Amino acid sequence: MAVVTGGAGVGKTALAVHWAHRRQADFPDGRLFVDLCGHSPLPERGTGAVLRELLLALGLPAEQMPASPEALAARYRELTAGRRMLIVLDNARRSEQVRPLLPDGDDCVTLVTSRDRLGGLVATDAARPVPLAELSAPQSVTLLATTLGPDLGADLVGAEPEAAARLARLCDGLPLALRLAAARIATCPHRGLAALAEELADEQGRLGLLEVEDTSVAAALALSVQHLSDPARRMLRHLGTHTGTTLDSRTAAALADCELPQAAGALAQLATAHLVVEIGRDAYTLHDLVRLYARSLRARPGEDDTGTLPRLLDHLLHTLLAASAAAEPGSEPCCDPPAGARRPVDVRPFPDRAGALAWYAAERDTLRGAALAAVAAGLHDRAWRLVLLQWPLIVWQVRDGWVPLLEHGLAAAEADLDPGAQSRARALLGWVLLEEGRHEEALAHLERAPDLAALAGDRSAQAVALVNLAAALHRYGTGHGEAPARVRNLLGRALTLAERAGRADLVALAHQHLADTCLTGGDPERAAHHAAHGLALAEPPFPAARRIVLQTLYGRALAATGRPAEAAHHLRAALHAARAHQYGDGESAALAALAALPGTAGAAPRAGLGKRC
DSSP states (O other): OEEEEOOTTSSHHHHHHHHHHHTGGGOTTOEEEEEOOTTSSSOOOOHHHHHHHHHHHTTOOGGGOOSSHHHHHHHHHHHHTTOOOEEEEEEEOOHHHHGGGOOOOTTOEEEEEESSOOHHHHHHHOOEEEEOOOOOHHHHHHHHHHHHOHHHHHHHHHHOHHHHHHHHHHTTTOHHHHHHHHHHHHHSGGGHHHHHHHHHTOTTTHHHHSEETTEEHHHHHHHHHTTSOHHHHHHHHHHTTOSSSEEOHHHHHHHHTOOHHHHHHHHHHHHHTTSSEEEETTEEEOOHHHHHHHHHOOOOTTOOOSSHHHHHHHHHHHHHHHHHHHHSTTOOOSOOOOTTOOOOSOOOOOOSHHHHHHHHHHTHHHHHHHHHHHHHTTOHHHHHHHHHTTHHHHHHTTTSSOHHHHHHHHHHHHHTTOHHHHHHHHHHHHHHHHHTTOHHHHHHHHHHHHHHHHHHTOHHHHHHHHHHHHHHHHHHGGGGTOOHHHHHHHHHHHHHHHHHHTOHHHHHHHHHHHHHHHHHTTOHHHHHHHHHHHHHHOOTTSOHHHHHHHHHHHHHHHHHTTOHHHHHHHHHHHHHHHHHTTOHHHHHHHHHHHHTSTTOOOOOOOTTOOSOO
16 A cells, blocks of 8 residues: 555545556456545545445445445455456545555555544554655646646747746645646736736735635645634634744744644644745745645634734844854844843753754745745834844845845834944945945945944943954955054944943954054054954854864964964964855965965965855
Protein backbone atom coordinates (compact mmCIF):
# COMPACT_ATOMS: atom_id res chain seq x y z
CA MET A 1 0.00 0.00 0.00
CA ALA A 2 1.13 3.49 -0.85
CA VAL A 3 -0.42 6.66 0.58
CA VAL A 4 -0.09 9.71 -1.69
CA THR A 5 -0.47 12.79 0.50
CA GLY A 6 -0.46 16.51 -0.20
CA GLY A 7 -2.45 19.69 -0.03
CA ALA A 8 -5.54 20.69 -1.96
CA GLY A 9 -4.98 20.92 -5.70
CA VAL A 10 -1.47 19.47 -5.66
CA GLY A 11 -2.40 16.65 -8.07
CA LYS A 12 -2.75 13.55 -5.90
CA THR A 13 -5.68 12.04 -7.81
CA ALA A 14 -4.16 12.95 -11.17
CA LEU A 15 -0.92 11.20 -10.20
CA ALA A 16 -2.71 8.09 -8.91
CA VAL A 17 -4.90 7.74 -12.03
CA HIS A 18 -1.97 8.42 -14.35
CA TRP A 19 0.15 5.78 -12.63
CA ALA A 20 -2.74 3.29 -12.68
CA HIS A 21 -3.12 3.67 -16.45
CA ARG A 22 0.60 3.32 -17.10
CA ARG A 23 0.81 0.15 -14.96
CA GLN A 24 -2.28 -1.52 -16.42
CA ALA A 25 -0.37 -4.61 -17.56
CA ASP A 26 0.82 -5.28 -14.00
CA PHE A 27 -2.74 -5.92 -12.83
CA PRO A 28 -4.37 -8.44 -15.16
CA ASP A 29 -7.25 -9.09 -12.76
CA GLY A 30 -8.47 -5.51 -12.80
CA ARG A 31 -8.18 -2.00 -11.45
CA LEU A 32 -10.84 -0.42 -9.25
CA PHE A 33 -11.27 3.25 -8.33
CA VAL A 34 -13.41 4.60 -5.47
CA ASP A 35 -13.85 8.22 -4.35
CA LEU A 36 -14.26 8.13 -0.56
CA CYS A 37 -15.31 11.83 -0.48
CA GLY A 38 -13.17 12.51 2.59
CA HIS A 39 -12.73 16.16 1.55
CA SER A 40 -15.66 16.81 -0.70
CA PRO A 41 -18.88 18.82 -0.95
CA LEU A 42 -20.60 15.42 -0.90
CA PRO A 43 -21.05 13.42 2.31
CA GLU A 44 -18.28 11.04 3.24
CA ARG A 45 -18.92 7.56 1.80
CA GLY A 46 -19.96 4.90 4.29
CA THR A 47 -17.99 1.66 4.44
CA GLY A 48 -20.99 -0.51 3.56
CA ALA A 49 -21.85 1.50 0.44
CA VAL A 50 -18.25 1.41 -0.79
CA LEU A 51 -17.94 -2.34 -0.19
CA ARG A 52 -21.15 -3.03 -2.11
CA GLU A 53 -19.82 -0.94 -5.02
CA LEU A 54 -16.53 -2.85 -5.01
CA LEU A 55 -18.29 -6.24 -4.84
CA LEU A 56 -20.50 -5.34 -7.78
CA ALA A 57 -17.40 -4.35 -9.73
CA LEU A 58 -15.86 -7.71 -8.84
CA GLY A 59 -18.84 -9.46 -10.43
CA LEU A 60 -20.91 -10.42 -7.40
CA PRO A 61 -24.63 -10.37 -8.34
CA ALA A 62 -26.77 -7.95 -6.34
CA GLU A 63 -29.02 -10.75 -5.08
CA GLN A 64 -25.98 -12.42 -3.44
CA MET A 65 -24.87 -9.27 -1.65
CA PRO A 66 -24.32 -9.87 2.11
CA ALA A 67 -26.41 -7.77 4.51
CA SER A 68 -24.03 -6.73 7.31
CA PRO A 69 -20.87 -4.63 6.98
CA GLU A 70 -18.83 -7.47 8.50
CA ALA A 71 -20.13 -9.95 5.95
CA LEU A 72 -19.52 -7.49 3.12
CA ALA A 73 -15.89 -7.05 4.21
CA ALA A 74 -15.38 -10.83 4.51
CA ARG A 75 -16.79 -11.43 1.03
CA TYR A 76 -14.60 -8.63 -0.37
CA ARG A 77 -11.47 -10.16 1.12
CA GLU A 78 -12.47 -13.56 -0.22
CA LEU A 79 -12.95 -12.30 -3.77
CA THR A 80 -9.67 -10.37 -3.83
CA ALA A 81 -7.58 -13.23 -2.41
CA GLY A 82 -5.40 -14.82 -5.06
CA ARG A 83 -5.95 -11.98 -7.53
CA ARG A 84 -3.49 -9.44 -8.91
CA MET A 85 -5.40 -6.16 -8.69
CA LEU A 86 -4.97 -2.45 -8.13
CA ILE A 87 -7.37 -0.69 -5.76
CA VAL A 88 -7.32 3.13 -5.83
CA LEU A 89 -8.97 4.62 -2.75
CA ASP A 90 -9.14 8.31 -3.53
CA ASN A 91 -9.76 11.22 -1.19
CA ALA A 92 -9.56 9.40 2.15
CA ARG A 93 -9.71 11.36 5.38
CA ARG A 94 -9.09 8.78 8.13
CA SER A 95 -7.13 5.55 8.43
CA GLU A 96 -10.18 3.70 9.79
CA GLN A 97 -12.05 4.69 6.64
CA VAL A 98 -9.46 2.80 4.55
CA ARG A 99 -8.75 -0.36 6.56
CA PRO A 100 -12.01 -2.27 5.78
CA LEU A 101 -11.38 -1.65 2.07
CA LEU A 102 -7.94 -3.26 1.90
CA PRO A 103 -7.87 -6.34 -0.39
CA ASP A 104 -6.65 -9.70 0.86
CA GLY A 105 -4.57 -10.81 -2.10
CA ASP A 106 -0.80 -10.90 -1.64
CA ASP A 107 -0.39 -9.59 -5.19
CA CYS A 108 -2.85 -6.73 -4.78
CA VAL A 109 -1.69 -3.13 -4.56
CA THR A 110 -3.68 -0.40 -2.80
CA LEU A 111 -3.09 3.23 -3.69
CA VAL A 112 -4.60 5.75 -1.24
CA THR A 113 -4.75 9.51 -1.75
CA SER A 114 -5.42 11.94 1.08
CA ARG A 115 -4.95 15.52 2.23
CA ASP A 116 -4.09 14.12 5.65
CA ARG A 117 -0.96 12.16 6.50
CA LEU A 118 -2.81 8.99 7.56
CA GLY A 119 0.04 8.03 9.84
CA GLY A 120 -2.04 5.18 11.26
CA LEU A 121 -1.79 3.30 7.95
CA VAL A 122 1.96 3.77 7.98
CA ALA A 123 2.28 2.63 11.59
CA THR A 124 0.00 -0.43 11.59
CA ASP A 125 -0.60 -1.40 7.95
CA ALA A 126 2.91 -1.03 6.46
CA ALA A 127 1.79 1.72 4.09
CA ARG A 128 4.50 3.58 2.24
CA PRO A 129 4.03 7.38 2.41
CA VAL A 130 4.42 9.25 -0.86
CA PRO A 131 4.32 12.98 -0.05
CA LEU A 132 3.51 15.13 -3.05
CA ALA A 133 4.85 18.69 -3.10
CA GLU A 134 4.15 21.64 -5.35
CA LEU A 135 5.85 21.76 -8.72
CA SER A 136 9.19 23.43 -9.29
CA ALA A 137 9.33 26.56 -11.43
CA PRO A 138 10.34 24.71 -14.65
CA GLN A 139 7.71 22.01 -14.02
CA SER A 140 5.07 24.69 -13.45
CA VAL A 141 5.86 26.39 -16.74
CA THR A 142 5.73 23.01 -18.51
CA LEU A 143 2.31 22.24 -17.02
CA LEU A 144 1.05 25.68 -18.02
CA ALA A 145 2.19 25.15 -21.60
CA THR A 146 0.84 21.58 -21.75
CA THR A 147 -2.57 22.63 -20.44
CA LEU A 148 -2.77 25.37 -23.08
CA GLY A 149 -2.14 22.78 -25.80
CA PRO A 150 0.87 22.00 -27.98
CA ASP A 151 0.46 24.96 -30.33
CA LEU A 152 -0.94 27.73 -28.16
CA GLY A 153 1.16 26.76 -25.14
CA ALA A 154 4.42 26.68 -27.07
CA ASP A 155 3.64 30.00 -28.78
CA LEU A 156 2.65 31.90 -25.63
CA VAL A 157 5.34 30.52 -23.32
CA GLY A 158 7.99 30.91 -26.03
CA ALA A 159 6.97 34.53 -26.62
CA GLU A 160 6.76 35.49 -22.92
CA PRO A 161 9.08 33.24 -20.89
CA GLU A 162 9.49 35.76 -18.06
CA ALA A 163 5.73 36.22 -17.72
CA ALA A 164 5.28 32.43 -17.70
CA ALA A 165 7.81 32.10 -14.87
CA ARG A 166 6.05 34.89 -12.96
CA LEU A 167 2.70 33.15 -13.38
CA ALA A 168 4.23 29.96 -12.03
CA ARG A 169 5.46 31.79 -8.93
CA LEU A 170 2.13 33.52 -8.35
CA CYS A 171 0.37 30.15 -8.57
CA ASP A 172 2.75 28.73 -5.91
CA GLY A 173 3.54 25.81 -8.22
CA LEU A 174 0.09 24.42 -7.42
CA PRO A 175 -1.20 22.35 -10.37
CA LEU A 176 -4.85 23.31 -9.76
CA ALA A 177 -3.96 27.02 -9.77
CA LEU A 178 -1.84 26.61 -12.89
CA ARG A 179 -4.65 24.82 -14.73
CA LEU A 180 -7.13 27.52 -13.73
CA ALA A 181 -4.72 30.21 -14.93
CA ALA A 182 -4.31 28.29 -18.21
CA ALA A 183 -8.09 28.12 -18.59
CA ARG A 184 -8.32 31.91 -18.27
CA ILE A 185 -5.55 32.39 -20.82
CA ALA A 186 -7.10 29.90 -23.25
CA THR A 187 -10.36 31.86 -23.37
CA CYS A 188 -8.55 35.13 -24.19
CA PRO A 189 -5.16 34.17 -25.67
CA HIS A 190 -4.74 37.56 -27.34
CA ARG A 191 -4.24 39.16 -23.90
CA GLY A 192 -1.06 37.17 -23.33
CA LEU A 193 0.58 35.86 -20.17
CA ALA A 194 1.93 39.16 -18.85
CA ALA A 195 -1.54 40.68 -18.49
CA LEU A 196 -2.79 37.80 -16.33
CA ALA A 197 0.41 37.81 -14.28
CA GLU A 198 -0.06 41.51 -13.59
CA GLU A 199 -3.63 40.88 -12.41
CA LEU A 200 -2.58 37.95 -10.22
CA ALA A 201 0.12 40.09 -8.62
CA ASP A 202 -2.67 42.00 -6.84
CA GLU A 203 -3.19 39.94 -3.68
CA GLN A 204 -6.70 41.31 -3.21
CA GLY A 205 -7.98 39.67 -6.37
CA ARG A 206 -5.70 36.66 -6.83
CA LEU A 207 -8.04 33.98 -5.47
CA GLY A 208 -10.94 35.44 -7.42
CA LEU A 209 -8.99 35.09 -10.66
CA LEU A 210 -8.14 31.47 -9.84
CA GLU A 211 -11.78 30.46 -10.22
CA VAL A 212 -13.44 29.11 -13.36
CA GLU A 213 -17.11 28.14 -13.14
CA ASP A 214 -17.43 25.55 -10.35
CA THR A 215 -13.69 25.03 -9.81
CA SER A 216 -11.47 27.26 -7.71
CA VAL A 217 -8.49 27.23 -5.41
CA ALA A 218 -10.57 28.77 -2.62
CA ALA A 219 -13.21 26.04 -2.86
CA ALA A 220 -10.54 23.33 -2.76
CA LEU A 221 -8.98 24.85 0.34
CA ALA A 222 -12.38 25.23 1.99
CA LEU A 223 -12.85 21.45 1.84
CA SER A 224 -9.68 21.04 3.92
CA VAL A 225 -10.65 23.76 6.38
CA GLN A 226 -14.11 22.34 7.05
CA HIS A 227 -12.63 19.35 8.88
CA LEU A 228 -10.26 21.33 11.12
CA SER A 229 -10.77 21.59 14.84
CA ASP A 230 -11.81 25.01 16.14
CA PRO A 231 -8.31 25.86 17.47
CA ALA A 232 -6.67 24.87 14.17
CA ARG A 233 -9.20 26.84 12.12
CA ARG A 234 -8.71 29.85 14.39
CA MET A 235 -4.96 29.55 13.99
CA LEU A 236 -5.23 29.41 10.21
CA ARG A 237 -7.38 32.55 10.22
CA HIS A 238 -4.76 34.43 12.22
CA LEU A 239 -1.95 33.16 9.98
CA GLY A 240 -3.47 35.26 7.22
CA THR A 241 -2.02 38.33 8.97
CA HIS A 242 1.53 36.96 8.96
CA THR A 243 3.89 39.03 6.83
CA GLY A 244 6.28 36.21 5.95
CA THR A 245 6.27 32.71 4.50
CA THR A 246 7.95 30.96 7.44
CA LEU A 247 7.00 30.83 11.10
CA ASP A 248 7.42 28.89 14.32
CA SER A 249 5.21 28.21 17.32
CA ARG A 250 6.30 31.47 19.01
CA THR A 251 5.09 33.51 16.04
CA ALA A 252 1.91 31.46 15.85
CA ALA A 253 1.25 31.98 19.58
CA ALA A 254 1.61 35.74 19.14
CA LEU A 255 -0.72 35.80 16.15
CA ALA A 256 -3.43 33.71 17.79
CA ASP A 257 -2.92 35.11 21.31
CA CYS A 258 -2.49 31.69 22.89
CA GLU A 259 0.09 29.70 24.85
CA LEU A 260 2.96 27.87 23.15
CA PRO A 261 1.57 24.32 23.59
CA GLN A 262 -1.74 25.35 22.02
CA ALA A 263 0.08 27.04 19.13
CA ALA A 264 2.27 23.99 18.54
CA GLY A 265 -0.75 21.70 18.55
CA ALA A 266 -2.68 23.85 16.09
CA LEU A 267 0.33 24.05 13.74
CA ALA A 268 0.70 20.27 13.89
CA GLN A 269 -2.95 19.87 12.84
CA LEU A 270 -2.50 22.32 9.99
CA ALA A 271 0.62 20.46 8.86
CA THR A 272 -1.26 17.15 8.96
CA ALA A 273 -3.90 18.72 6.70
CA HIS A 274 -1.15 20.13 4.44
CA LEU A 275 -2.30 23.71 5.01
CA VAL A 276 1.18 24.56 6.28
CA VAL A 277 4.35 22.65 5.45
CA GLU A 278 6.69 21.45 8.16
CA ILE A 279 10.23 22.24 7.04
CA GLY A 280 12.18 21.55 10.24
CA ARG A 281 11.95 21.36 13.97
CA ASP A 282 9.28 23.89 14.97
CA ALA A 283 9.61 25.49 11.52
CA TYR A 284 6.78 25.82 9.03
CA THR A 285 6.15 27.52 5.73
CA LEU A 286 2.89 29.02 4.55
CA HIS A 287 2.19 29.26 0.83
CA ASP A 288 0.82 32.56 -0.46
CA LEU A 289 -2.44 31.11 -1.76
CA VAL A 290 -3.19 29.52 1.62
CA ARG A 291 -2.29 32.77 3.39
CA LEU A 292 -4.61 34.74 1.12
CA TYR A 293 -7.39 32.24 1.73
CA ALA A 294 -6.81 32.45 5.47
CA ARG A 295 -7.44 36.19 5.30
CA SER A 296 -10.92 35.49 3.94
CA LEU A 297 -11.95 33.35 6.92
CA ARG A 298 -14.37 35.14 9.20
CA ALA A 299 -14.28 35.03 12.97
CA ARG A 300 -16.92 32.83 14.52
CA PRO A 301 -19.22 34.14 17.26
CA GLY A 302 -17.25 34.68 20.45
CA GLU A 303 -13.86 34.87 18.70
CA ASP A 304 -11.82 38.06 19.07
CA ASP A 305 -10.61 39.18 15.67
CA THR A 306 -8.82 42.35 16.78
CA GLY A 307 -5.21 43.02 17.65
CA THR A 308 -3.62 40.33 15.48
CA LEU A 309 -1.26 42.67 13.61
CA PRO A 310 -0.12 44.59 16.72
CA ARG A 311 0.58 41.28 18.48
CA LEU A 312 2.69 40.11 15.54
CA LEU A 313 4.59 43.41 15.41
CA ASP A 314 5.26 43.37 19.16
CA HIS A 315 6.44 39.76 18.93
CA LEU A 316 8.87 40.70 16.16
CA LEU A 317 10.08 43.78 18.06
CA HIS A 318 10.94 41.75 21.16
CA THR A 319 12.65 39.12 19.01
CA LEU A 320 14.64 41.86 17.26
CA LEU A 321 15.74 43.26 20.61
CA ALA A 322 16.99 39.81 21.64
CA ALA A 323 18.72 39.32 18.29
CA SER A 324 20.46 42.71 18.39
CA ALA A 325 21.70 42.02 21.93
CA ALA A 326 23.23 38.74 20.74
CA ALA A 327 24.60 40.17 17.48
CA GLU A 328 26.17 43.22 19.14
CA PRO A 329 26.99 42.18 22.71
CA GLY A 330 28.05 45.10 24.87
CA SER A 331 25.87 47.51 22.91
CA GLU A 332 22.65 48.99 24.20
CA PRO A 333 19.48 48.70 22.11
CA CYS A 334 18.84 51.61 19.78
CA CYS A 335 15.29 51.84 21.11
CA ASP A 336 12.85 50.38 23.62
CA PRO A 337 9.45 48.87 22.80
CA PRO A 338 6.77 51.53 22.29
CA ALA A 339 4.29 52.41 25.00
CA GLY A 340 1.59 49.79 25.25
CA ALA A 341 3.57 47.07 23.47
CA ARG A 342 2.72 43.57 24.63
CA ARG A 343 5.49 41.19 25.57
CA PRO A 344 4.92 37.83 23.85
CA VAL A 345 4.47 34.63 25.83
CA ASP A 346 7.97 33.53 24.82
CA VAL A 347 10.90 35.23 23.08
CA ARG A 348 13.33 33.25 20.98
CA PRO A 349 16.78 32.96 22.58
CA PHE A 350 19.92 33.56 20.54
CA PRO A 351 23.03 31.77 21.81
CA ASP A 352 25.56 33.81 19.84
CA ARG A 353 26.18 36.45 17.20
CA ALA A 354 26.21 33.96 14.32
CA GLY A 355 22.80 32.62 15.26
CA ALA A 356 21.35 36.11 15.55
CA LEU A 357 22.72 37.22 12.17
CA ALA A 358 21.42 34.01 10.56
CA TRP A 359 17.96 34.77 11.96
CA TYR A 360 18.13 38.35 10.70
CA ALA A 361 18.99 37.13 7.20
CA ALA A 362 16.33 34.40 7.18
CA GLU A 363 13.58 36.75 8.40
CA ARG A 364 14.52 39.77 6.30
CA ASP A 365 11.45 39.53 4.04
CA THR A 366 9.17 38.93 7.02
CA LEU A 367 10.55 41.99 8.81
CA ARG A 368 10.23 44.14 5.71
CA GLY A 369 6.64 43.01 5.27
CA ALA A 370 5.92 43.73 8.94
CA ALA A 371 7.34 47.25 8.68
CA LEU A 372 5.24 48.00 5.59
CA ALA A 373 2.14 46.52 7.24
CA ALA A 374 2.76 48.72 10.28
CA VAL A 375 3.00 51.80 8.07
CA ALA A 376 -0.21 50.86 6.24
CA ALA A 377 -1.99 50.41 9.58
CA GLY A 378 -0.71 53.75 10.91
CA LEU A 379 1.40 52.03 13.58
CA HIS A 380 4.39 54.28 12.90
CA ASP A 381 5.87 53.77 16.38
CA ARG A 382 6.27 50.08 15.52
CA ALA A 383 7.31 50.64 11.91
CA TRP A 384 10.50 52.64 12.50
CA ARG A 385 11.57 50.32 15.31
CA LEU A 386 11.14 47.28 13.04
CA VAL A 387 13.52 48.97 10.59
CA LEU A 388 16.17 50.36 12.92
CA LEU A 389 16.46 47.20 15.03
CA GLN A 390 17.82 45.45 11.93
CA TRP A 391 20.96 47.59 12.14
CA PRO A 392 23.37 44.72 13.01
CA LEU A 393 22.63 43.01 9.69
CA ILE A 394 22.47 46.33 7.83
CA VAL A 395 25.99 47.38 8.86
CA TRP A 396 27.32 43.86 8.28
CA GLN A 397 25.83 43.63 4.77
CA VAL A 398 25.77 47.34 4.12
CA ARG A 399 25.72 47.18 0.31
CA ASP A 400 22.73 44.86 0.06
CA GLY A 401 19.94 47.20 -1.04
CA TRP A 402 18.77 48.60 2.30
CA VAL A 403 17.96 52.15 1.15
CA PRO A 404 14.22 51.67 0.36
CA LEU A 405 13.56 50.04 3.73
CA LEU A 406 15.47 52.75 5.60
CA GLU A 407 13.54 55.44 3.75
CA HIS A 408 10.32 53.82 4.97
CA GLY A 409 11.77 53.81 8.48
CA LEU A 410 12.66 57.50 8.28
CA ALA A 411 9.19 58.38 6.99
CA ALA A 412 7.62 56.44 9.87
CA ALA A 413 9.85 58.21 12.41
CA GLU A 414 8.79 61.56 10.97
CA ALA A 415 5.12 60.53 11.09
CA ASP A 416 5.67 59.51 14.72
CA LEU A 417 7.16 62.97 15.44
CA ASP A 418 10.15 61.35 17.15
CA PRO A 419 13.37 63.37 16.56
CA GLY A 420 15.53 60.71 18.20
CA ALA A 421 14.24 58.05 15.84
CA GLN A 422 14.67 60.44 12.92
CA SER A 423 18.28 61.01 13.93
CA ARG A 424 19.06 57.30 14.10
CA ALA A 425 17.27 56.65 10.81
CA ARG A 426 19.18 59.45 9.04
CA ALA A 427 22.51 58.37 10.53
CA LEU A 428 22.01 54.78 9.36
CA LEU A 429 20.55 55.74 5.99
CA GLY A 430 23.38 58.20 5.41
CA TRP A 431 25.97 55.54 6.15
CA VAL A 432 24.36 53.08 3.73
CA LEU A 433 24.14 55.74 1.02
CA LEU A 434 27.79 56.54 1.62
CA GLU A 435 28.78 52.90 1.13
CA GLU A 436 26.75 52.85 -2.10
CA GLY A 437 28.74 55.82 -3.41
CA ARG A 438 25.85 58.30 -3.18
CA HIS A 439 27.90 60.85 -1.24
CA GLU A 440 25.80 64.00 -1.68
CA GLU A 441 22.62 62.23 -0.56
CA ALA A 442 24.49 60.64 2.33
CA LEU A 443 25.88 63.91 3.67
CA ALA A 444 22.44 65.55 3.46
CA HIS A 445 21.14 62.99 5.95
CA LEU A 446 24.28 62.80 8.08
CA GLU A 447 24.47 66.58 8.57
CA ARG A 448 20.93 66.69 10.00
CA ALA A 449 21.20 63.67 12.28
CA PRO A 450 23.23 65.22 15.19
CA ASP A 451 20.87 68.17 15.67
CA LEU A 452 17.82 65.89 15.69
CA ALA A 453 19.41 63.75 18.37
CA ALA A 454 20.26 66.84 20.42
CA LEU A 455 16.64 67.99 20.10
CA ALA A 456 15.54 64.62 21.48
CA GLY A 457 18.09 64.81 24.32
CA ASP A 458 19.50 61.45 23.22
CA ARG A 459 23.25 61.53 23.87
CA SER A 460 23.81 58.05 22.47
CA ALA A 461 22.04 58.82 19.20
CA GLN A 462 23.93 62.11 18.95
CA ALA A 463 27.25 60.33 19.45
CA VAL A 464 26.40 57.81 16.72
CA ALA A 465 25.33 60.60 14.37
CA LEU A 466 28.53 62.57 14.98
CA VAL A 467 30.72 59.52 14.40
CA ASN A 468 28.96 58.67 11.13
CA LEU A 469 29.19 62.26 9.91
CA ALA A 470 32.88 62.48 10.87
CA ALA A 471 33.66 59.17 9.17
CA ALA A 472 31.94 60.36 5.99
CA LEU A 473 33.81 63.66 5.98
CA HIS A 474 37.08 61.92 6.76
CA ARG A 475 36.62 59.62 3.81
CA TYR A 476 35.22 62.10 1.27
CA GLY A 477 35.53 65.51 2.91
CA THR A 478 38.28 66.90 0.72
CA GLY A 479 35.84 67.21 -2.15
CA HIS A 480 33.61 69.35 0.03
CA GLY A 481 36.25 71.70 1.41
CA GLU A 482 36.15 70.13 4.87
CA ALA A 483 39.24 70.59 7.06
CA PRO A 484 40.53 67.61 9.07
CA ALA A 485 40.09 69.78 12.15
CA ARG A 486 36.30 69.56 11.83
CA VAL A 487 36.46 65.77 11.65
CA ARG A 488 38.52 65.61 14.85
CA ASN A 489 36.17 68.09 16.52
CA LEU A 490 33.12 65.98 15.62
CA LEU A 491 34.77 62.82 16.94
CA GLY A 492 35.87 64.60 20.10
CA ARG A 493 32.28 65.68 20.75
CA ALA A 494 31.08 62.14 20.07
CA LEU A 495 33.63 60.75 22.56
CA THR A 496 32.51 63.19 25.26
CA LEU A 497 28.83 62.39 24.70
CA ALA A 498 29.47 58.64 24.73
CA GLU A 499 31.40 58.91 27.99
CA ARG A 500 28.64 60.99 29.60
CA ALA A 501 26.04 58.47 28.43
CA GLY A 502 28.08 55.62 29.91
CA ARG A 503 28.20 53.83 26.56
CA ALA A 504 31.45 51.90 26.47
CA ASP A 505 30.64 50.53 23.01
CA LEU A 506 30.30 54.05 21.59
CA VAL A 507 33.40 55.23 23.44
CA ALA A 508 35.35 52.43 21.73
CA LEU A 509 33.80 53.39 18.38
CA ALA A 510 34.82 57.04 18.80
CA HIS A 511 38.37 56.01 19.73
CA GLN A 512 38.48 53.77 16.65
CA HIS A 513 37.64 56.63 14.28
CA LEU A 514 39.93 59.07 16.11
CA ALA A 515 42.78 56.57 15.71
CA ASP A 516 42.07 56.29 11.99
CA THR A 517 41.85 60.08 11.60
CA CYS A 518 45.08 60.71 13.50
CA LEU A 519 46.91 58.00 11.60
CA THR A 520 46.01 59.37 8.19
CA GLY A 521 46.60 62.92 9.47
CA GLY A 522 50.25 62.17 10.32
CA ASP A 523 49.92 61.86 14.13
CA PRO A 524 50.71 58.18 14.84
CA GLU A 525 51.36 58.77 18.57
CA ARG A 526 47.80 60.08 19.09
CA ALA A 527 46.51 57.30 16.83
CA ALA A 528 48.20 54.68 19.02
CA HIS A 529 46.75 56.36 22.12
CA HIS A 530 43.18 56.20 20.80
CA ALA A 531 43.56 52.67 19.42
CA ALA A 532 44.92 51.41 22.76
CA HIS A 533 42.00 52.99 24.65
CA GLY A 534 39.54 51.49 22.21
CA LEU A 535 41.16 48.06 22.48
CA ALA A 536 40.93 48.16 26.25
CA LEU A 537 37.15 48.59 25.95
CA ALA A 538 36.58 46.16 23.08
CA GLU A 539 37.04 42.99 25.08
CA PRO A 540 34.46 40.20 24.88
CA PRO A 541 31.51 40.21 24.72
CA PHE A 542 32.04 43.05 22.25
CA PRO A 543 31.90 41.89 18.60
CA ALA A 544 35.15 40.42 17.36
CA ALA A 545 35.08 42.58 14.21
CA ARG A 546 35.43 45.77 16.26
CA ARG A 547 38.43 44.43 18.12
CA ILE A 548 40.03 43.27 14.86
CA VAL A 549 39.70 46.77 13.34
CA LEU A 550 41.11 48.43 16.46
CA GLN A 551 43.98 45.99 16.74
CA THR A 552 44.88 46.54 13.09
CA LEU A 553 44.82 50.31 13.62
CA TYR A 554 46.98 49.91 16.71
CA GLY A 555 49.47 47.80 14.77
CA ARG A 556 49.66 50.36 11.98
CA ALA A 557 50.13 53.19 14.50
CA LEU A 558 52.89 51.29 16.31
CA ALA A 559 54.65 50.67 13.00
CA ALA A 560 54.45 54.39 12.18
CA THR A 561 56.04 55.26 15.54
CA GLY A 562 59.01 53.00 14.87
CA ARG A 563 57.96 49.89 16.85
CA PRO A 564 57.74 47.22 14.13
CA ALA A 565 58.06 44.21 16.46
CA GLU A 566 55.09 45.28 18.59
CA ALA A 567 53.22 46.20 15.42
CA ALA A 568 53.78 42.74 13.92
CA HIS A 569 52.52 41.09 17.11
CA HIS A 570 49.21 42.98 17.03
CA LEU A 571 48.75 42.65 13.29
CA ARG A 572 49.27 38.89 13.41
CA ALA A 573 46.77 38.66 16.25
CA ALA A 574 44.27 40.68 14.19
CA LEU A 575 44.89 38.45 11.15
CA HIS A 576 44.39 35.28 13.20
CA ALA A 577 41.15 36.61 14.70
CA ALA A 578 39.83 37.76 11.30
CA ARG A 579 40.41 34.32 9.84
CA ALA A 580 38.87 32.62 12.84
CA HIS A 581 35.72 34.75 12.48
CA GLN A 582 35.73 34.67 8.66
CA TYR A 583 35.92 38.47 8.56
CA GLY A 584 37.23 39.00 5.05
CA ASP A 585 37.67 42.78 5.15
CA GLY A 586 39.53 42.53 8.46
CA GLU A 587 41.84 39.88 7.05
CA SER A 588 42.62 41.99 3.99
CA ALA A 589 43.43 45.04 6.13
CA ALA A 590 45.69 43.07 8.48
CA LEU A 591 47.51 41.43 5.58
CA ALA A 592 48.12 44.78 3.89
CA ALA A 593 49.49 46.27 7.11
CA LEU A 594 51.77 43.29 7.68
CA ALA A 595 53.07 43.47 4.15
CA ALA A 596 53.93 47.16 4.67
CA LEU A 597 56.16 46.46 7.70
CA PRO A 598 59.85 46.93 6.95
CA GLY A 599 61.62 43.61 6.45
CA THR A 600 58.35 41.61 6.65
CA ALA A 601 57.11 39.37 3.89
CA GLY A 602 53.62 39.41 5.44
CA ALA A 603 51.41 36.38 5.27
CA ALA A 604 49.98 34.80 2.19
CA PRO A 605 46.25 35.43 1.75
CA ARG A 606 43.96 32.43 1.74
CA ALA A 607 41.35 31.98 -0.95
CA GLY A 608 37.70 32.40 -0.11
CA LEU A 609 38.01 34.69 2.93
CA GLY A 610 37.81 38.03 1.18
CA LYS A 611 34.04 37.87 0.81
CA ARG A 612 31.92 40.13 2.97
CA CYS A 613 29.90 38.03 5.38
